[in-house]
Amino acid sequence: MINLPKSVDILESGPRDGIQNETTFIPTAKKLELINALSETGLKRIEATSFVSPKHVPQMADATEVYQNMMKKNDIQYLALIPNLRGFELAKKAGVREIALVAGASETFNKNNVRMSVEESLRQLSIVNETAKEEGMFVRFSIATSFFCPYEGLVSQETVLAMVKELEEMKVNEIVLCDTIGRANPKQVYELFSRVLDQGPTAKITAHLHDTYGLSKANSLAALHAGVSSFDTAIGGLGGCPFAPGAAGNDSTEDFVFMLHEMGIQTGVHFEKLMDCVKLVKSMTKRSLTGHLQQITNKGHVQTVS
Numbered sequence: 563m564i565n566l567p568k569s570v571d572i573l574e575s576g577p578r579d580g581i582q583n584e585t586t587f588i589p590t591a592k593k594l595e596l597i598n599a600l601s602e603t604g605l606k607r608i609e610a611t612s613f614v615s616p617k618h619v620p621q622m623a624d625a626t627e628v629y630q631n632m633m634k635k636n637d638i639q640y641l642a643l644i645p646n647l648r649g650f651e652l653a654k655k656a657g658v659r660e661i662a663l664v665a666g667a668s669e670t671f672n673k674n675n676v677r678m679s680v681e682e683s684l685r686q687l688s689i690v691n692e693t694a695k696e697e698g699m700f701v702r703f704s705i706a707t708s709f710f711c712p713y714e715g716l717v718s719q720e721t722v723l724a725m726v727k728e729l730e731e732m733k734v735n736e737i738v739l740c741d742t743i744g745r746a747n748p749k750q751v752y753e754l755f756s757r758v759l760d761q762g763p764t765a766k767i768t769a770h771l772h773d774t775y776g777l778s779k780a781n782s783l784a785a786l787h788a789g790v791s792s793f794d795t796a797i798g799g800l801g802g803c804p805f806a807p808g809a810a811g812n813d814s815t816e817d818f819v820f821m822l823h824e825m826g827i828q829t830g831v832h833f834e835k836l837m838d839c840v841k842l843v844k845s846m847t848k849r850s851l852t853g854h855l856q857q858i859t860n861k862g863h864v865q866t867v868s
């Protein structure tokens with residue numbers, strides 16, 4: 563195989579992207595238990611919560627309580643998602659130092675997700691970015707619907723490349739290309755990430771892939787081949803944006819870590835401890851999860867070579 567990195571960075575987005583889509587409210591204490599357990603697995607990046615409207619996403623109504631009471635290890639980046647200026651104010655008040663901004667590449671998705679045009683999102687979030695940078699915060703920016711929009715269909719590569727250019731001009735620290743509805747195929751993923759990386763971006767480039775059509779692992783391999791070494795995943799394969807109809811969960815962290823370790827690619831993650839987190843997620847959500855490995859552990863032991 564060509565172009566494979568020796569190690570990969572994983573951002574665990576289960577506590578945010580994963581839990582936001584759960585219909586039954588998960589008690590704050592359970593969210594804290596999960597974040598604390600994930601903090602012991604060797605993962606170095608955790609998206610802990612989001613400062614969004616509790617009317618629109620009731621599951622994240624306890625963002626401040628979660629952020630202020632969770633374990634915070636010095637060597638772990640704990641991010642919070644922010645959609646607008648108000649979210650930034652609330653996050654700052656809670657003590658957040660690492661922020662994850664989001665806007666869609668597609669107009670209809672963005673209006674449904676954050677009730678703003680893409681232009682208005684970029685206007686508000688560039689103010690957030692400037693203030694955050696002055697205050698020494700880490701800023702990542704997710705481009706939702708980088709491949710397909712649930713309302714408009716295929717999103718053109720040119721639209722996404724123009725947005726990447728704008729984010730590079732804003733000097734955000736990280737740009738995340740998201741397959742929000744898990745509809746992209748490996749060829750599209752390879753091409754778009756290759757085109758972005760060919761421009762020599764200064765921002766870290768990350769892939770955020772959902773598994774709706776069962777292609778998230780093939781898509782992550784395509785992104786690896788394109789030169790991406792930073793990925794978002796969610797424990798148990800939880801997740802999906804409540805404003806992207808039909809979106810299934812994220813690529814599952816344990817399956818992705820398993821694949822990477824089997825390929826000799828390091829993640830720094832302790833596999834058994836990660837599987838303990840899957841058990842925790844199962845007990846929290848009380849429903850069947852979509853990750854593959856947890857289905858094997860139901861029947862026996864996962865065979866690993868690493």
Ligand SMILES: CC(C)(COP(=O)([O-])OP(=O)([O-])OC[C@H]1O[C@@H](n2cnc3c(N)ncnc32)[C@H](O)[C@@H]1OP(=O)([O-])[O-])[C@@H](O)C(=O)NCCC(=O)NCCSC(=O)C[C@@](C)(O)CC(=O)[O-]
Pocket residue numbers: 579582612613614615616618619643645646648649650652664675676677704705706707740741742743770802803804805
């Ligand atoms: C953006 C808004 C808030 C606009 O919602 P809105 O109703 O248009 O907000 P508004 O500005 O009209 O304000 C209405 C009320 O909400 C309050 N408000 C205003 N902003 C906030 C805030 N940030 N946090 C808490 N409260 C807020 C504001 O203070 C006001 O309170 P009131 O005066 O009525 O008491 C809403 O549409 C929203 O919360 N959207 C977020 C939706 C969301 O969380 N989506 C999922 C995350 S994105 C995602 O999952 C995709 C991603 C990142 O994973 C990548 C991928 O897969 O593509």
